[in-house]
Amino acid sequence: MQYPATKTLxxxxxxxxxxxxxxxxxxxxxxxxxxxxxxxxxLDASELAAFDQFFESNQGRFGxxxxxxxxxxxxxxxxSLAADTFGFQLSGEMQGKTSLIVCENLT
Amino acid sequence: xxxxxxxxSGAAGQFPITRQRSARTVVxxxxxxxxxxxxxxxxxxxSWHLSFEEMDDGxxxxxxxxxxxxxxxxxxxxxxxxxxxxxxxSEQQTQPVWQADPLLTVTGNVADPTGGTAAYQVxxxxxATLTLQQLINAPASLDYCLSLYARSAQSTRVWLVxxxxxxxxxxxxxxTRLTSAGQLQDAADSISFGIGLDPGATLDVFxxxxxAQTAASxxxxxxxVGGVYPNARFRDxxxxxxxxGPSRHSCELDxxxxxxx
Numbered sequence: 001m002q003y004p005a006t007k008t009l010x011x012x013x014x015x016x017x018x019x020x021x022x023x024x025x026x027x028x029x030x031x032x033x034x035x036x037x038x039x040x041x042x043l044d045a046s047e048l049a050a051f052d053q054f055f056e057s058n059q060g061r062f063g064x065x066x067x068x069x070x071x072x073x074x075x076x077x078x079x080s081l082a083a084d085t086f087g088f089q090l091s092g093e094m095q096g097k098t099s100l101i102v103c104e105n106l107t
Numbered sequence: 108x109x110x111x112x113x114x115x116s117g118a119a120g121q122f123p124i125t126r127q128r129s130a131r132t133v134v135x136x137x138x139x140x141x142x143x144x145x146x147x148x149x150x151x152x153x154s155w156h157l158s159f160e161e162m163d164d165g166x167x168x169x170x171x172x173x174x175x176x177x178x179x180x181x182x183x184x185x186x187x188x189x190x191x192x193x194x195x196x197s198e199q200q201t202q203p204v205w206q207a208d209p210l211l212t213v214t215g216n217v218a219d220p221t222g223g224t225a226a227y228q229v230x231x232x233x234x235a236t237l238t239l240q241q242l243i244n245a246p247a248s249l250d251y252c253l254s255l256y257a258r259s260a261q262s263t264r265v266w267l268v269x270x271x272x273x274x275x276x277x278x279x280x281x282x283t284r285l286t287s288a289g290q291l292q293d294a295a296d297s298i299s300f301g302i303g304l305d306p307g308a309t310l311d312v313f314x315x316x317x318x319a320q321t322a323a324s325x326x327x328x329x330x331x332v333g334g335v336y337p338n339a340r341f342r343d344x345x346x347x348x349x350x351x352g353p354s355r356h357s358c359e360l361d362x363x364x365x366x367x368x
Contacts, residue, residue, distance in 0.1 A: 012140055029140045045190065049327035052128065052191075056332060060130025062146035087127030090190055095122070106140045 043096035060084035112169035117250035117321035120189030179344035191334030226313035240301030252288035254323035259310035266303030
């Protein structure tokens, strides 16, 4: 990963608000889910090709893989790419730029 | 064969080049957040945004001729990705896309120069020269560059096969990147790339790559998809170019490759 790196923690809470203003809340997901936004710049063509092959082998967001959280080293066994698209721009030699999002799946 | 033209320099494109791949995944999500996914590989789309500056009259004429021949976005043409390795399965020579002569042995999982084990050993136990090649469906008349890393403790040379041209290149026990580049006087609609081994030769090979340009760029690993797209189309029915002086043209265009069309 390169700076700036973004990590998101997500719960999924349903809230039912009653006529008297009180609320009842419950969670849909049994646990928090993690999501990492990876922005990469100054990549060479070989590095871009490796990401491209990774996207191809996963068939977009279909495949799953394990991902090591760069913040704390925790290995999340069931993760996927978040999108069905992957693109890059090559502005010159060693001037490749891309981004991708990895999200944790419910297991 | 209709194909996207090279620039007069032999280059396949100019910086910046943007490429995007799109897959299609059908997702059924339960209210608890669990997902059932189904891949739809047939719906994959690859697209490129290309920018050209300072094209001369000949380069523009070639581009315009292709645009007219394919009638805009109506019919397909062959596009050679300027940012990719044209050879598929660059690290798995046991795949059917590679044609090995009988009795040539190929063994994988050999230490490679990048610290991995993606190299492979090729041996020729016979008394004849044997080859390992891959045929791609692209015009043989373009500029191409074949490159690979090779080493051998016993053999002193390897043959680089680039269509009808074969060049002997010296090798040593150290990893060396070898290249064979140029343009052939050949009107065929396909061209083979690979290596040839002298009788009794054994060598390690890694990072075989073919590109539609005059020199080698960094090695790019490929799997099932190489950089040859025989079903590419212009994305738009318009081709706009700007002329800023005699034989000085620029344009931007988008190309898409959609397998299901």
